[in-house]
Amino acid sequence: MIARIGKKLDHYYYHQFVGAAFYGVVLGIAMNYFWQPGHIYSSGFNGLAQLIDTLTGGRFPVAWGIACANLPLLLLAWLTLSKRFAIFTAMAVVLSAIFVPLFATKTVLTSDPLMCAIFGGGLNGMAVGTALRCGLGTGGLDIIGMILKQHFRTKVGSVNLAFNALIMIGAGLTYGWQYALYSIIGVVVSAHFIDVFYTHQQQIQEMIVTNKPEMMCEHIQQKMRRGVTIIDSAHGGYTGKDKSVLLTVVTQHELGDLREAIKEVDPQAFYSESKVEHTGGRFFEPEP
Template sequence: MLRKIKRDLDHYYLHQVGGAFFYAIMLSLALNYFWLPGHVYSSGFTGLAQLIDTLTGGKVNVAWAIAIVNMPLLVLAWLTLSKRFAIFTAMAVLLSAAFVPLFATKTVLTPDPLINAIFGGGINGMAVGTALRCGVGTGGLDIIGMELKHQFRMKVGSVNLAFNALIMIGAGLTYGWQYALYSIIGVVVSAHFIDVFYTHQQQIQEMIVTNKPEEMTDTIQNKMRRGVTIIDSAHGGYTGRDRSILLTVVTQHELPELRHAIKEVDPHAFYSESKVEHTGGRFYEPEP
């Protein structure tokens, strides 16, 4: 039993370490091969680091700026959120600061700022979404968003929008307003790819029709820590038999586990899935 727990923990932490390395490498590629050659700014604190590098004439380069601007927030995450989350987020940030100069290149794949914005944004979104899926924060606005949600139950969309607007203004003042517009395109592409790869935030409602409601409920609640609502005395129009309908909401990331649980309890159960726009009440969210 103890060996199994240790093996699961080792796998979990290896997953997070891999996410931190993947994020750092992909961010460095996006920055060196697309954003810097195309004069395109990233969103969030990476964009702030680029702006600091520009305003200081390179005296504080992007790598140092990434580390410096994130340090106060990493301390805040350590004190108020989760020490594990703070450690792995710090790993992702520091690896990024180390890999940016390591992947530095004079090679220009294309001078077209639009292509640089699209591909840089896509790579960054994939990196951020994958890191978050592995339970690793990327610093900056991730920590601010979690703090506002944790402490004040606030939505962070307006905060992100205002912060990124300042970065885009900086891009416009530095390189010209057309580059600010290209940067906005990159931000939109990045946000789309984050949604594609970060499936924890996407909620799915599952409707299950079964003749084993109690067993199904126990399995879902014990294995997944998800609440289940049971609707009894449903009547099958084709079979003429009584069934129970179970309703539960899980994240996109949990769907494979839920499907496996359904088939394990009742291989003949009918189930359907639909996306959820919003949930209220107590929807369990694991600590970061």
């Protein structure tokens, strides 16, 4: 019995634990080795926590700000997204609040604000994108982004970018406008890395030309929960043979499984891929 429970926990929850811990560690490194030495503000609620820490003269530390600012949005995630997502997001928030002071250091790798903005933003985007890919959020704007994505198909990185104007104004008023501009560079880098690592939101249209349409359709649906449209009566211009054309849309994360399914059914099938900007109708979105 214990072995079965352990196996189930490992199967469903292990990667969420790892994602939360990875996020906390990487955020602690970015905050202490890049953002604070370079006077760079992070994006989202982490940047808000930095701003509060600065305005209170350190009396309300960044770790407390991260925990307190995220509490209302964790409740929102519990009510609107899913309880599992809210629990693991809370874990990521708590671990980040622990690791930020734990990684506090007097070692300065570089005080160049541009280098600190680029590397801090890159680390943050990698951490956030990986956490989202593992099925948990990191609090703050990520929860808002997930809600908007669920209803409006809006990319999470773009949502983060849109909500950070006030944080950048705060950075400008606190450290000077040149640091606000450097912080904006960090936010842009972070948003880009989020979209690179969080591949679940990137949609790909696949066109498959095959003479085994029914078998191909069945095999794709067995491997992933995706609909397939079959267009019959296609005609090969070179071979002169009748073919069928299959159309489906998957996420970037599912692309490897789709290619494997195609090769298993028909190694000679021709297929092409193109990025999709928007889908409507009944495109399946897994629960966060």
